Amino acid sequence: MKKMKWLRSLALACLLGLLLVGTALAQSAEYRLNVNRNFGYGGGKQIKGLFTLSVVGGPADDAITKVTYLLDGQEMAVKEQSPFDFQFQTESYPYGLHRLGARVETASGKVVEVAPREYEFATAEQESQAVTGILGPIGLIVIILMVIGGGSTLWTLRHKEENQRLPLGASRSYGFKGGAICPRCGRVYPLPWWSFNLLTHVYAQCSFCGKWAAVVPLRSREALDAAEKAELALADSQPVLKNHDGEAEKREQLEDSRYVDEV
Ligand SMILES: [Zn+2]
Incomplete structure (x- = not known):
């Protein structure tokens, strides 16, 4: 009997509690x-x-x-x-x-x-402090990007001559980012890990001529092999340097000037 009474009072207390919470919510929602x-x-x-x-x-x-x-x-x-x-x-x-x-x-x-x-x-000081707090990390990122860009340019320039000695069509190694065909010199170069990804393209610097460009990355070994083979075509399109006979050239020039004099 006593237990029943205790349960009833507990139920009443719960109901009262719910009512109080309910009215409090209704008030604050007003x-x-x-x-x-x-x-x-x-x-x-x-x-x-x-x-x-x-x-x-x-x-x-x-x-x-x-x-x-x-x-x-x-x-x-x-x-x-x-x-x-x-x-x-x-x-x-x-x-x-x-x-x-x-x-x-x-x-x-x-x-x-x-x-x-x-x-x-x-205050104005608090505002500028808060703004600096936001801009600070952005500035740091910009500095880091500039250091990476500058560093990679130096690295590329140091290795440019060495790279240029690589024969056309020769097999070479690439990093995990694969390689790309340079739009200026047409050679296939490995994309360094620090090159920037731009959705479908990668912004990178050619290790042969130093040209920065957004290029389509080639990742499969087959695509890279094909690109290396394609370099061989460059040999035909590049102007062939002939060994000029110095004497003959001089004579030609002399003849030209004489011709002009006579007219
Ligand atoms: Zn190039």
């Missing part, structure tokens, strides 16, 4: 304060610039007639006309932590205090 940035800076609780305060939510059958915006409980502005928004500059108020709130009055005569929201009105 009106909310919106803080929208129009211009300026907002990082977490820190804000600086031009912002608009507005009240949202509330029962549809009880129209808002007046909104008093509050800063740390002190009146900031009174709005008695729809849309009851209030625009303000954070610089118009002291820097530091503030509680933004609103008091709503409705047609039925209800007065409701909206749950306040805490913000830190930032």
Whole structure:
């Protein structure tokens, strides 16, 4: 018998608890304060610039007639006309932590205090510090990319002559990124691991002529073999340097000038 009574009181307590939680939720869901940035800076609780305060939510059958915006409980502005928004500059108020709130009055005569929201009105120094905090890592990445770019150019230039001695069509080794055909000199060069991937292309520097270009990477051994074989065609298209007979050339020039003189 005693146990039953205890169970009943527990059930009652649970029901009461649910009711309390329910009403609390209904209350907080009634009106909310919106803080929208129009211009300026907002990082977490820190804000600086031009912002608009507005009240949202509330029962549809009880129209808002007046909104008093509050800063740390002190009146900031009174709005008695729809849309009851209030625009303000954070610089118009002291820097530091503030509680933004609103008091709503409705047609039925209800007065409701909206749950306040805490913000830190930032100074110009705080804003620039926050911006530097964001830009710092970007700057570091840019520097790293520049070092990689510069370093790879030096590396390529140091090995250029050595590379150029590699006969056309000769087999060569490639890294895990494979190789590519240079659009300038037509030779197949290995793509270094630090070359930049651009979706379907790779931005890399030719190790034969030093040309930077976005090239299509060749990854399969078959494609690379075919590209190496294709280099042989370059031998035919390149101008053949003939050994000129110096004496003959001089004579030709002399004859040319004489011809011109006679005319
Ligand atoms: Zn090249």
